[in-house]
Amino acid sequence: MAQKIVHIVGTGTIGEPLIHLFADKREELGIDEVTFNKRTPQFTDRSKIQDLLRRGAKLACGENVKADFENLGMEVSYETEEAIERATVVIDCTPSGVGVANKQNFYEKYDRPGKGFMAQGSEFGFGKPYCRWVNEDAIDPAEDRFVQIVSCNTHNMSAIINAIALRHGEDNLVEGNFNCIRRGSDVYEDKNIGAPEVGSHKDGAFGTHHARDVWHLYQTQDIDLKLFSTAMKVPTQYMHTLYFDMRLKQATTEEEIVAHFHEHPGLSTTYKKSANSVFAFGRDHGYMGRILNQTVLAHNTLKVLEDGKRVVGYCFTPQDGNSLLSSVAMTMRYLYPDDWESRMGTFDQYLFDEV
Numbered sequence: 001m002a003q004k005i006v007h008i009v010g011t012g013t014i015g016e017p018l019i020h021l022f023a024d025k026r027e028e029l030g031i032d033e034v035t036f037n038k039r040t041p042q043f044t045d046r047s048k049i050q051d052l053l054r055r056g057a058k059l060a061c062g063e064n065v066k067a068d069f070e071n072l073g074m075e076v077s078y079e080t081e082e083a084i085e086r087a088t089v090v091i092d093c094t095p096s097g098v099g100v101a102n103k104q105n106f107y108e109k110y111d112r113p114g115k116g117f118m119a120q121g122s123e124f125g126f127g128k129p130y131c132r133w134v135n136e137d138a139i140d141p142a143e144d145r146f147v148q149i150v151s152c153n154t155h156n157m158s159a160i161i162n163a164i165a166l167r168h169g170e171d172n173l174v175e176g177n178f179n180c181i182r183r184g185s186d187v188y189e190d191k192n193i194g195a196p197e198v199g200s201h202k203d204g205a206f207g208t209h210h211a212r213d214v215w216h217l218y219q220t221q222d223i224d225l226k227l228f229s230t231a232m233k234v235p236t237q238y239m240h241t242l243y244f245d246m247r248l249k250q251a252t253t254e255e256e257i258v259a260h261f262h263e264h265p266g267l268s269t270t271y272k273k274s275a276n277s278v279f280a281f282g283r284d285h286g287y288m289g290r291i292l293n294q295t296v297l298a299h300n301t302l303k304v305l306e307d308g309k310r311v312v313g314y315c316f317t318p319q320d321g322n323s324l325l326s327s328v329a330m331t332m333r334y335l336y337p338d339d340w341e342s343r344m345g346t347f348d349q350y351l352f353d354e355v
């Protein structure tokens, strides 16, 4: 049987935990080898690279920097293109725009049946958007060999829309308005902003790209949603927070919504009020400090108005855990199309009904 090799490109905020996760869960998931590409050799990254190597992942880099990596004490196993050619699944975790360039320059060269390629975030032009539980049926791993794992905020917004509006039918959402209150920087980043900063509404009828990204995700199922988003950054490093205001055709109740959240594995509620207390729960009870839920609904903010046909509230985006879970799910769909879902069971313990 052909070897099952997972290759991650980029060792940043998304790439590093993915390499770590695949290396740790390699046997449970049925993966033969985990490889990763790093572009820049530098002292500051040495500790994380050495830890990933210790966990069994193997480093690839360009021929021109191989000696530099080795002089810094990081063992190199493969050259950049060689690693892409060997891999069964490639997960590109580079900044926006680089994934599409990598597709054109490298991935298309090595594309063949049985392989799969993913990019992260708002990487339009790479492949079909995918979000665990939202559009499973829209993806055929045999046909859709290029897939875009949507961003953490797209996961949150689409999970909330699914749970509150579309569970009563795909035409049940009259319109949805969202305010993405974004963390100024990630916990890994040194930069931060000093004060709340509003974004501009550059995106035609959608406001910001967040609503447009969700619209594209639902388009994979031929669902046309009326959505508008606005966005702002606040000076915190802990999670994004989302305010939603949805108008529905069919009336609902707060009890019904909360019951649905507790029945569905990707959804969570919380009585906590701050992003840092939700983040801290992830640090103490999650996997690599993260919960893997798609969204965490702030219980006390949920309000059903106008005879049950308008629902407002806040929810937290669980850092990047939702994107990581979709990346693993799509990898398993490529590697084990028949029993991928049962193999994902190892992550159930990090999906909480209540935080």
Ligand SMILES: NC(=O)c1ccc[n+]([C@@H]2O[C@H](COP(=O)([O-])OP(=O)(O)OC[C@H]3O[C@@H](n4cnc5c(N)ncnc54)[C@H](OP(=O)(O)O)[C@@H]3O)[C@@H](O)[C@H]2O)c1
Binding pocket: 009, 010, 011, 012, 013, 014, 015, 038, 039, 040, 041, 093, 094, 095, 096, 098, 120, 121, 122, 123, 150, 151, 152, 186, 319, 320, 323
């Ligand atoms: N951060 C999040 O919470 C989050 C959540 C969901 C999705 N995403 C998406 O995930 C993607 C990656 O985001 P991130 O936050 O992980 O970025 P990041 O921390 O800046 O890391 C980017 C990585 O890509 C590598 N890289 C940069 N340019 C490259 C190139 N031309 N070729 C090969 N490698 C290159 C860098 O490697 P070197 O160190 O070797 O230079 C770095 O390790 C983005 O599309 C983002 O929108 C991010």
